Amino acid sequence: MSGIDRLTERFARRLARGTSRRSVLAVLGAAITGAGGFPLLPVARAASSAPGAPGSRPPMLSGNPQDPGDQASCDYWRYCAIDGFLCTCCGGTVNSCPPGTEMSPITWIGTCINAADGRAYVISYNDCCGVSSCGQCFCNRNEGDRPQARPQSNNDYNWCLGTQSSIYNCSVAAIVGVADKAK
C-alpha cells in the first residue's frame, strides 16, 4: 500500500499547486487522479489511424531490453490503461510531451506489468495540452476502467486541467514508481 500512498500524496501536492479552487481539498479523496485523454472504441482503431496506414510504422524500440516492445504500438506494456493519441507518434516520447504543448500536472495512473522484469510499474498517463488532436496512433485500453463517479479510475475525462489550455493533443506513459509487491 505504501507505494501507492506515496504516489497519491505526491500527486495531491501537485494538484494543490496546480489548482486554486476552494473545494479541491474536499474531493482529494475521490478525485486525486483523473484520466488521460479519452476513449475511442477499439473497433475504431483502423478508422482513426487513417490517414496513417495501419502497420506502416517501423517499430519504435527503447533500446533497453528491460523496456521491451514497440512504443508506437497499442500493445506496448506501459499502455495497459492509456487512452488517447500516443505522444511517441506526435513529436513526444513515451514520457515527454511534444514541443509546443504543456503537460498536465496531474493525471490518471495505471499499473502495468513489465514482462521483462516481472515488476508492476505505476504509470502516469499525463496529457499534453494546448495543441489540437494529434490524430496519430490512437490507443484505448480499458482494463480497470470504471465509471466517472470514480474519476481516478475513469479514462474518459479530458485531463488537460491545470494547464493554460484544455485543448488535448496526446498522452504519455511515464514510469513514476514500482508498485509494492507486499500488501
Next chain:
Amino acid sequence: MSGIDRLTERFARRLARGTSRRSVLAVLGAAITGAGGFPLLPVARAASSAPGAPGSRPPMLSGNPQDPGDQASCDYWRYCAIDGFLCTCCGGTVNSCPPGTEMSPITWIGTCINAADGRAYVISYNDCCGVSSCGQCFCNRNEGDRPQARPQSNNDYNWCLGTQSSIYNCSVAAIVGVADKAK
C-alpha cells in the same frame, strides 16, 4: 455577350451592397466574381469521402428529365466547375444552403452544358458559411480554372466573403441564367 454582361452587372450590384471597402469599385473589373469553396486534388476524393463509403449513396435525382443526373455525384452536369463539399449531401439542395448557414452573396460563376436540352447554363457556385467543413461529397472540377490573378476564374478562394462568418461549410450550384448562344 449580353447575358454574361447582365449577370456581371447584377453581381456587381450585389458586391457593392455586400461590402463597404473603399477600393471595391477599383477591382470590379477583375474581381466581380470569386470562387466557390476550395480544391481537393481529385486523387484525394476517396480519402476525403471517408468517413463516407464511396458509392454507398443512392442517386439523388431531380425528378425532372430536363435536369438529369445524380446531384450527389461530382459528375452531375451543374458541377462542371464546382469546388467544395456538395451542399446536397450537407442538408442543403443543389441551389440552397443547409439550415444554419449563410449563403455568400457573391461568388464564382461557371457555364455548364445540360445534355438534356443542349443549353449552356450559367451556374452560380455560392458558398454556405458559418458552419464548419461539412466533410461530405467533396467535388473538384477545374475546367476553365485559372490562376488567382484572375479571381473570377479561380476556385481556390474561400468565397465566404460578405457573410457574417468566413467559415466554409459547402457549395451550391444554382442556375442563374442561360448563356447566350450568339456572340
Next chain:
Amino acid sequence: MRITALVLSLLLGASAVSAQSPPPPLPEEALPSVGRLPADYPASWVLVHDFRFLSILDGRVAVVDTADGVRPLKGLVRAAQFASMQYSRGRREIFTAETFYSRLTRGERTDAITIWDTATLEPKGEIVLPGGKRQQTVSYVGQFQLINGDRWALVTNFTPAQSVTVVDLDARRVLGEVDLPGCAHVFATGPRGFSSFCADGSMISVQLDDKGAVVSSATLARVQDLDNQPLFGNPAMVGRTAWFVSYKGQLKGFDLSGPVARPLTPASVGTAPGGAPEWRPGGWQVMASDAAGLLYVLMSPAGREGSHKDGGTEVWVVDPVRNQQLRRIDLKGVAGSITVTREATPHLVVARADGQIDLFDAASGQLVRQLGATAAMSPLIMVPAQ
C-alpha cells in the same frame, strides 16, 4: 471574353441535341436561399453527436433523418471541444455546452451554452458559464441535463473538483452553483432537481428551490458496486425511469419522477452461448428503450475485464420489468452506439465506429437501411427527436 469562348466551344460539342421544338430552359433559381427544417422533427429523425476525434475542438451535432436514404443529413450544429448536447422537443430548441479559446487552441477560455432553433439551426441565445470549469469528457448525457420543465439546465463541472452550474434558460443567466464533491453526472429528478452517482457507490438526489439553491437532498447507499458491477454512464429512459446496465449485464432502474430516486427491482440482460469468454455489454451508448418500455442492449461476445468500450455485435432486447430476454438482433458487424426511434414501426439505429449508420427493424431485427457514413465521423450519442 474567356467565358463566352468557353461557352461557344462547349455548345459546339453539344450539337447532337434535336433542334426541333426545344423545351423552355430550366428556370433561373432564386439566390440567396437557405433551407429550413420543420420545427417539430418527425419521429424518424435523430440527433447524432459527432465527437470528431481527429479534431475534437471541431465537434458537431448532425440532424439526421434515418428514413431518408438519399438525404439523411439535414444540417449541422456546432458542438465544440468535448461539448455536450441536449434537445427539447417542447421548446423546439437544441442546446450545446461548449468551450472556446480566443486563438482556437490557446488564449482566453470561454465556456457557454448556446441555444439553437430547431427550424433554422441558428443560435437564438447564449449563456456564458463562469469559471472555465465545464467538465470536458467524451460525451455522456449526464454532463448536461434539462430540468424544471426544460426551463433550466444543469452543467457539470470538473477541475477535478466537482460541482453543477444551474442555468435559467429562459432568463439567459446563471442562477448558481451546487458543489457535488465525489459525485459525477446528473439526471433530472423530481420537479426541480437531479440525481448523481457518487464514488462510494451511492446515489444522491438533490432538489432546488426557485432560485437554484439546494433545498433538500437524500442519499441512496450502495446503488452500484463500482468494482464488480459498475454501471455504464448513459442510461435508457422509460418515461422518467432511468435504466442503467452494468459491465456484466445487470439492469438497474431508478424512478426519477419524485424528489428522491427510487430504485426498481434489478433485472438482467440474460445470457447466451457462444461468448469467449462470455457475452457482456460493450460500446459507448450501449442502451436504448422503445415506446413499450423494452430495453435494447449492445452486446459483445468477447466480454472480459476491460472490454466494455470495445463495441458489440448483437443487440439484446429485454423486458426489464418481467426480467426477460425477448430476442437477439445480429448487427452483422461491430457497433459502438445504439438508439431506438419512436416511429409507428420503431427502428433500431446502429452507429459503427467508422461513422456508418445502419437501421434495423426494432421488432423483427431485419436490416432495413444503410445510411453509410453520411452524417458523422465519430457518432457517440444519438438522441431520437421524439
Next chain:
Amino acid sequence: MRITALVLSLLLGASAVSAQSPPPPLPEEALPSVGRLPADYPASWVLVHDFRFLSILDGRVAVVDTADGVRPLKGLVRAAQFASMQYSRGRREIFTAETFYSRLTRGERTDAITIWDTATLEPKGEIVLPGGKRQQTVSYVGQFQLINGDRWALVTNFTPAQSVTVVDLDARRVLGEVDLPGCAHVFATGPRGFSSFCADGSMISVQLDDKGAVVSSATLARVQDLDNQPLFGNPAMVGRTAWFVSYKGQLKGFDLSGPVARPLTPASVGTAPGGAPEWRPGGWQVMASDAAGLLYVLMSPAGREGSHKDGGTEVWVVDPVRNQQLRRIDLKGVAGSITVTREATPHLVVARADGQIDLFDAASGQLVRQLGATAAMSPLIMVPAQ
C-alpha cells in the same frame, strides 16, 4: 484498495520471471517533461502545411524529419482557417497568418500573425491584422511573404478588393496597407519590396520605404498568357530567382534580386511519349528546385484542360538554364505536392493526396523511404528547413 488488488493479481500472473538476481527496476521518470527541438533544423527536416480539409478551421503545420522513419513527426504548429505559413531559418521562427472566431465558427473575427519559436514551438508574439480581410484560400506561398531581411512580412488581403498589409515583425506592429487592385500573390523582390501577378497578364514590382509606403513600382507587361499558358501559383526558388511552370509545361523565370523583376529566357519541361492526351504538370505544389538549380516538376500523363490539380505520377527533372530535360522519376502512384531537400544527398519529398509521404533519391530517382501518413491529413505545401 482496488489498485493494489489489481497489482497483486497481475503479479501472480507474471510468475514465470526468474527469481534469481533480478535487475534493478527501471528508474522513475521525471515529470512534467516537454520536448525541445534543435533551433536550427537539420537539412532533412521539412515543414508540411496540413490544410485539413475535413476541419479547415483546425489546420496545422507539421515539423517533419524526412530522414526519421520511426519518428518522422517532430511537432505541430497551429495554422487555423485557411492559414498561410512562412519560415525564417535565420530568425529561427515559424510564422502563421490565421483567422479566428470568438465562438469557433461565429462571433468576432480576429486575423493575426503568430510568431513561433523553432525550438519550443511556443508562440513568441502575435500581431493582430486589422480589418478582417486576410485572404483566405487554399495555401499559396504568395499569400504571405517575408521581406526586408525577414524583418517584415506581407499578408495579402481579399474582400474581394485586393491589398497587402505590411507588418514589422520586430516591432510587432502593422506598418500600413498597399492597395493592389487586380493583382494576386506577392513574392519578395529587391531590398524591400514584392512582385505580384495581375489580371491582365502583367507583373507589377513594388518597392517600399522604411515606413512601408510605396516608393516605386514598375510593370512588366504580358508575363503570362492567362488563357493559354497560365502559370501555377507556387514557384520553385533558385536563389532569388522564382521559376514558375505553366499548365502546359512552359517554364518562366524571374530574377527578383533587384527592385524590378527581370524575366529570364523561358524554358520547357520537355515532352515524353505515353500521355493520353498528353503529359502536363499536375498537382498543388508542382515544382521544386535543388541546390544545383535544377527544377523538379510533378507531371500527369492525363494532361488536358482542367487536369492541372489532378496530381501527377512522375517528376521530371529539368535544367531551366540549358532548357534541357534531364531525367524522369516514376512516383509509383499519384502525388499532389513535391519538394526537394538540401541534404548532401538531396531527397525528393512526395506527398500523396491521402497524406502518405514518400522519399526518393533526387539523383537516382530510387524510392528511399516511406513515412506513411504520419504527419498530415492534407499535405499541400512543403518547405525544406534549409
